[in-house]
Amino acid sequence: MSVGRFLQQAAAGNAGEAVYVDDVFSTYLYDGTGSAQTITNGIDLSGKGGLVWIKGRGPNAFNHILEDTVRGADRYLRTNTANTELIGGGGVTAFNSDGFTTGTNGAVTASGNKFASWTFRKQRGFFDVVTYTGNGSSGVTRTLSHNLGSVPGMIIVKNTTQTSNWAVYHRGVDSSSPENYNLYLDATNGRATSDLFGSTAPTDTEFTVGWDSDVNANGQGYVAYLFAHDAQDFGTDSDESIIKCGSYTGNGSTTGPVIDLGFEPQWVMIKNISFANDWWIFDSMRGITSGGADSSLRANLSSAENTGTNALKVTATGFQLENSGGDYNGSTQQYIYVAIRRPHKPAEEFAATDLFDVIARSGTGSATTIDNINFAPDAFLTKRRNDTQHWPFSARLTGNNYIYLSDSAAEGTGKHINGSNGWGYQDKVAVTSDADVNASGGTYINYFFKRAKGFFDVVTYTGNGSTQTINHNLGVVPEIILFRGRAAEAWWLYSAEMAATEFLVPYLTNTKYTGQTYFDSTRPTASSWTVKGPSSAVNGNGNKYIAYLFASVPGISKFGSYTGNGTTTNNIDCGFSSGARFVVVKRTDSSGNWYVWDTERGIVAGNDPKLYFSSTGSEITSADEIDPYSAGFTISSSSTALNASGGNYIFLAIA
Numbered sequence: 001m002s003v004g005r006f007l008q009q010a011a012a013g014n015a016g017e018a019v020y021v022d023d024v025f026s027t028y029l030y031d032g033t034g035s036a037q038t039i040t041n042g043i044d045l046s047g048k049g050g051l052v053w054i055k056g057r058g059p060n061a062f063n064h065i066l067e068d069t070v071r072g073a074d075r076y077l078r079t080n081t082a083n084t085e086l087i088g089g090g091g092v093t094a095f096n097s098d099g100f101t102t103g104t105n106g107a108v109t110a111s112g113n114k115f116a117s118w119t120f121r122k123q124r125g126f127f128d129v130v131t132y133t134g135n136g137s138s139g140v141t142r143t144l145s146h147n148l149g150s151v152p153g154m155i156i157v158k159n160t161t162q163t164s165n166w167a168v169y170h171r172g173v174d175s176s177s178p179e180n181y182n183l184y185l186d187a188t189n190g191r192a193t194s195d196l197f198g199s200t201a202p203t204d205t206e207f208t209v210g211w212d213s214d215v216n217a218n219g220q221g222y223v224a225y226l227f228a229h230d231a232q233d234f235g236t237d238s239d240e241s242i243i244k245c246g247s248y249t250g251n252g253s254t255t256g257p258v259i260d261l262g263f264e265p266q267w268v269m270i271k272n273i274s275f276a277n278d279w280w281i282f283d284s285m286r287g288i289t290s291g292g293a294d295s296s297l298r299a300n301l302s303s304a305e306n307t308g309t310n311a312l313k314v315t316a317t318g319f320q321l322e323n324s325g326g327d328y329n330g331s332t333q334q335y336i337y338v339a340i341r342r343p344h345k346p347a348e349e350f351a352a353t354d355l356f357d358v359i360a361r362s363g364t365g366s367a368t369t370i371d372n373i374n375f376a377p378d379a380f381l382t383k384r385r386n387d388t389q390h391w392p393f394s395a396r397l398t399g400n401n402y403i404y405l406s407d408s409a410a411e412g413t414g415k416h417i418n419g420s421n422g423w424g425y426q427d428k429v430a431v432t433s434d435a436d437v438n439a440s441g442g443t444y445i446n447y448f449f450k451r452a453k454g455f456f457d458v459v460t461y462t463g464n465g466s467t468q469t470i471n472h473n474l475g476v477v478p479e480i481i482l483f484r485g486r487a488a489e490a491w492w493l494y495s496a497e498m499a500a501t502e503f504l505v506p507y508l509t510n511t512k513y514t515g516q517t518y519f520d521s522t523r524p525t526a527s528s529w530t531v532k533g534p535s536s537a538v539n540g541n542g543n544k545y546i547a548y549l550f551a552s553v554p555g556i557s558k559f560g561s562y563t564g565n566g567t568t569t570n571n572i573d574c575g576f577s578s579g580a581r582f583v584v585v586k587r588t589d590s591s592g593n594w595y596v597w598d599t600e601r602g603i604v605a606g607n608d609p610k611l612y613f614s615s616t617g618s619e620i621t622s623a624d625e626i627d628p629y630s631a632g633f634t635i636s637s638s639s640t641a642l643n644a645s646g647g648n649y650i651f652l653a654i655a
Contacts, residue, residue: 019234020345021242024050024121027267027285028099029426032056034111036093038101043119045069045095050121051129051225052092052100053079054107055297057114057286057424058304062107067092069122070129071223074103077158079185079299085160085221114305114424116286116297118267124149125231126243134159134220136211141198143208146226152202153229153245154338156185159214161221167214169197169207171229172247172336173273177201179208183336186300188276191334227338235344242341247273248321252331256312256321259337264316264473266342269299272326274333280311284342285376286424288314289399290460291322291486291544292413293420307420314342314397316459316471346475347455347553352655355455355556357448358582358600360385365440367418369428376426377448378458379548380417381405382436383611385443385601385619389436392416395458396423398546403486406507406616411486411544445601445611447582455557457549460486465533465541467520474549478524479559480652482506483547489537494519497561497650498588504650506613512588550652558632558653561588566638566645572653574632579603580653583626583633584613589648592641597626597633604628 026041043050049069056062063078076091090103100119102108108115120127128148135142146152155169166185173181173191182196183189196215198208207226209215215222229245241262248257266284271277279299282288286295286305290313296306311323319339321329328335347355357374363384379395391405392415400417403409416437417423422430429448431437437444449456453475461470463485472478479496493504500523502512518539520532533539552558558574574580581599586592594613601609601619605628609621625637632653635643642649 018236018238019123020343021234021341022343022345024123024126024242025267025340026117026119027283028117028119029285029424030115030117032106032108032110032113032115034104034109036090036101036103037109038096039099039117041099041117041119043099043121044097045100045119045121046097048121048123049129050119050127052095053118053120054092054102055116056107056110056304057116057295057297060110060113061302061304062110062113063302064299065091065105065107068129068223068225069095070131071160077160077223079166080302082163082165082186084163116283118283120225122147125228125233127228128226130224130226132222132224134216134218134222136209136213136216136218138211141200141208141210142216143206144224145206146224148204148226148228150204150228150231152207152226153243154227155197155202155207156225157196157209157215158223159217159220160223162213162217164214167196169202170336171245183271183273185279188278188300190275190277191273236346240341240344242344243339245336245338247334247336250321250326250329250331250333250335252324252329254322254324256323256329258315258320259318259339261318261339261341263318263341263344264314265319265339267340268312268319269338270328271336272328272330272333273336274330275326277327280327282312284314284396285426287396287399287421288312288319290314290397292399292401295421295424305421313460316473342473343451344453344473344475347452347556350452350556352556352581355450355452356582356654358598359446359448360600361444361446363438363440363442363444364433365438366433367430368438369425369430370446371428373427373429373448375448375450377429378451379449379456380429381447381449383445384436384439385445385609385611387435387439387442387618388616390616391613392436395546395548397458397460399423401486403484403546405491405613408484408488408490408507410488445598447598454551455553459547459549461545461547463531463533463536463539463541463543463545465539467530467532468539469528469530470547471528472547472549474551475526476551477526478529478549478551480550481524481529481547482550483538483545485536485538485540486544486546487536492518492537494524495559495650496523504586504588506594509591509593509614511590556655559651561648561650564643564645564647564649566643568636568638570635570643571629572632572635572651574653574655576632576653576655577630578655579628579630580633580655582652582654584652585635585642585649586651587641587644587647587649590640590644595625595642603633
């Protein structure tokens with residue numbers, strides 16, 4: 001454990017307690033109502049302090065609103081103007097133990113508009129807020145103390161009582177002496193030589209400002225926001241970084257630089273420092289799409305959200321630029337960034353209902369949203385129950401694209417997830433009127449999954465035609481990997497219950513395929529797996545792929561196998577306490593369907609509605625093949641497809 005981590009635990013009186021990015025940062029999306037709203041994002045602002053940054057996404061243009069707990073509620077600044085602090089007016093009116101409350105200011109809750117909020121909690125190794133009164137006189141610098149506990153990667157200073165630019169120090173503006181340069185958050189200017197930061201490098205306890213009115217005019221009030229860089233004090237073992245402030249050189253290609261952070265980011269801010277360009281902000285909630293358009297806002301402008309540009313994609317270990325333009329990746333041009341890690345709290349910290357949700361609903365025949373999901377979902381699988389339709393599978397990581405689990409057709413776009421921002425909600429997903437997801441008179445079952453360490457992960461990658469290692473963020477050894485090429489390719493399923501060279505095809509009833517070397521005949525690890533080319537099934541050169549990874553979590557999920565006993569009672573113990581809400585079973589040593597049950601449609605002591613991944617057909621309600629069992633589920637059939645004596649079966653169960 002680092003000294004900084006030890007001190008932060010001691011100061012909080014919680015020595016040994018892990019801190020995750022989930023505890024100190026949140027992107028929370030909401031719809032404006034015209035009225036005050038309480039935003040519950042799980043961040044303790046009243047007890048710990050911090051900053052709330054709100055931006056209207058559109059359709060109207062709104063100022064950025066920044067309020068912090070040190071200056072107090074309803075005192076806001078706007079990064080897109082040099083204006084002074086405004087007091088009152090209904091911005092953020094309260095800081096709560098689990099979020100914040102807005103007032104009625106249109107910039108935070110205008111009816112008919114969508115909003116993004118970013119909450120930064122004060123935390124050693126992540127973020128701090130410092131206020132001070134200027135005392136500057138010509139030629140005199142000022143040293144200020146902070147509680148970041150590490151050397152800041154970026155410092156933003158704003159004069160709150162006088163019209164003045166937002167001065168920015170960033171460690172990436174120069175490789176040797178970044179303290180000799182500055183940027184302005186409210187302007188497009190490239191880096192400029194200056195002494196705004198006293199030509200003195202910050203330390204883990206202090207930073208310096210010069211005498212300019214932007215940072216230290218005598219008698220003026222100031223606020224400074226400090227962002228850490230690579231303080232490895234977080235996570236289960238207190239050895240992970242959750243924020244990095246760095247730089248890169250553009251190459252002018254749509255296959256842009258790969259930025260290795262050591263983690264997958266959920267929030268990225270980018271600025272060209274060579275030329276005049278905007279401050280671009282991306283986050284995974286609004287959409288950072290692999291191979292598609294990303295949703296972006298600009299810190300220096302009041303403009304509505306841009307949803308039409310493919311700028312970058314995230315990877316399991318960082319991000320890669322996918323645009324050749326000067327905003328993000330001009331040839332030989334220099335850029336800085338701030339990147340914050342995606343949520344990494346282990347699945348054991350959640351209830352099962354916070355990670356998996358099942359919703360039965362009726363179609364409307366017109367574009368709508370599926371509401372009241374228990375969490376912000378990362379993947380969505382659906383099936384029409386009363387007609388022959390496909391199984392569309394979609395992921396936040398791939399935007400409004402989809403792949404049918406029920407065949408090998410190429411990935412499609414825009415047919416099911418509605419619009420470029422169909423995932424851009426906190427607890428719902430926007431869908432079209434297509435018969436696969438929302439036909440009038442259709443009845444549907446919808447499964448939603450949340451990415452969480454130890455439970456579920458989603459990875460996209462590009463094949464290289466050879467053997468390569470694919471990184472993931474599951475954090476444990478995957479027990480199931482469901483993968484396929486995003487072009488016309490078959491789905492394949494790897495299970496830890498089978499040999500490393502054995503795979504199943506989820507839309508076929510076939511027995512397992514043996515002798516396959518897709519994973520180079522090796523098992524996955526807790527951080528990666530190996531794929532072997534040139535097979536287009538898993539690693540064709542230049543081909544795009546997606547993979548879904550699952551693992552067992554005590555009391556939440558169980559992925560395993562059982563042996564049939566040829567009777568009508570085969571209790572499968574998953575270690576649950578209230579039974580399974582979702583069960584999938586497939587025979588592996590012979591042919592058989594992929595059976596799918598859930599408690600929303602009914603797992604009861606009687607006939608149980610079932611669907612097959614291996615069929616586009618309607619739901620079947622005439623068989624009693626599964627019964628409730630508090631520790632898991634009971635197979636109540638002696639059929640060869642489910643419980644033949646000596647038969648081998650794999651299953652997926654979620655509590």
